[in-house]
Amino acid sequence: MSSEAPTAQHNELHTHRSANPFAWLTENTLQGMARRKALLGYLFLAPTMLGILIFTAGPVVFSFVLSLFRWNVFSPPEWVGAANYARMFADSRALTGFWNSFVFVFFAVALQVALGLLLAMILQARMPTWLRYTYRTSFLLPMLMSGAATAIVLGYMLHKEFGAVNYYLGRLGISPIPWLTEPGWAMVSIILSYLWLATGFTMILFIGGLTNISTEILDAADVDGAQGFTRFWHITLPLVSPTLLFAAVTGVIGGLQVFDLPYIMTRGGPGDSTRTAVMVMYESAFKNMEIGYGSTIAVVLFLIILAVTAGQFGLSKRWVFYQ
DSSP: OOHHHHHHOOOHHHHHHHHTTTTTHHHHHHHHHHHHHHHHHHHHHHHHHHHIIIIIIHHHHHHHHHHTOOOSSSSOEEEEHHHHHHHHHHOHHHHHOOOOOHHHHHHHHHHHHHHHHHHHHHHHOOOHHHHHHHHHHHHHHHGGSHHHHHHHHHHHHHTTTTTHHHHHHHHHOEEEEEEEEHHHHHHHHHHHHHHHHHHHHHHHHHHHHHHHHHHHHHHHHHHOOOOHHIIIIIIIIHHHHHHHHHHHHHHHHHHTTTOHHHHHHHOOOOOOOOOOOOHHHHHIIIIIIOOOHHHHHHHHHHHHHHHHHHHHHHHHHHOOOOE
């Protein structure tokens, strides 16, 4: 009985192969093609993955390692463990740098997102095509300039004595404003400069988000009588919430790493009023040659960015609406 079952299976398999003698060849060929396609995909991904490992993941891991050492480049590294972290949390200048970064991000990102959405909605309104392209180009031009070039130009324009801004304010009867020489005004100047440089990118994001809103939904809102702020709050804002999340996340990440504008325009002054965490990291690592301590600040900043980004995505479940 047991010997008949294998014989029956063998006969069935032989009959199947006799009906289609190339079935096994076709199956093997398809498997080979699938393997070659997968290998080709990995080959195309290899340069990008290699670049990430060498220029992103590698430096991050190396910074973690360096933060546990005291090293000035000229002498061998000395193991100090968590001493650099204890020093950072007792360093008033480093804490001030982190505080200034938080203040900058809070105001700059909020204004950047709000202005980007406002400009995108204005550009979506009915207007001549040439006028729309003119406005769009004028808002995008700052994106073509580097942060360093922007800082140099705006630094001269905001100069208290001979800057163009104070000159025209004087023509209006307004006294010269110490844009870069008083702590409060200096931070305002950095924020305004950042908005001029970065709002165009946010505007483009929201233009894409507004364009993707279904016309059927908007037509239904018109039929129901939703107009003005009611339509914006209950229809437009929920439908662009994924774009809003992306703009907020990228804005916070970029804002916490701001360096060029305060470094060139104010050198972190007056006092330490505009000195950011990245500036403290740079000065510690490359001016004072305390590579380990500078790496410690970089690691803490990385962890803060990671935590804030995770928090944004976690809270997004409550207010982001995906169509």
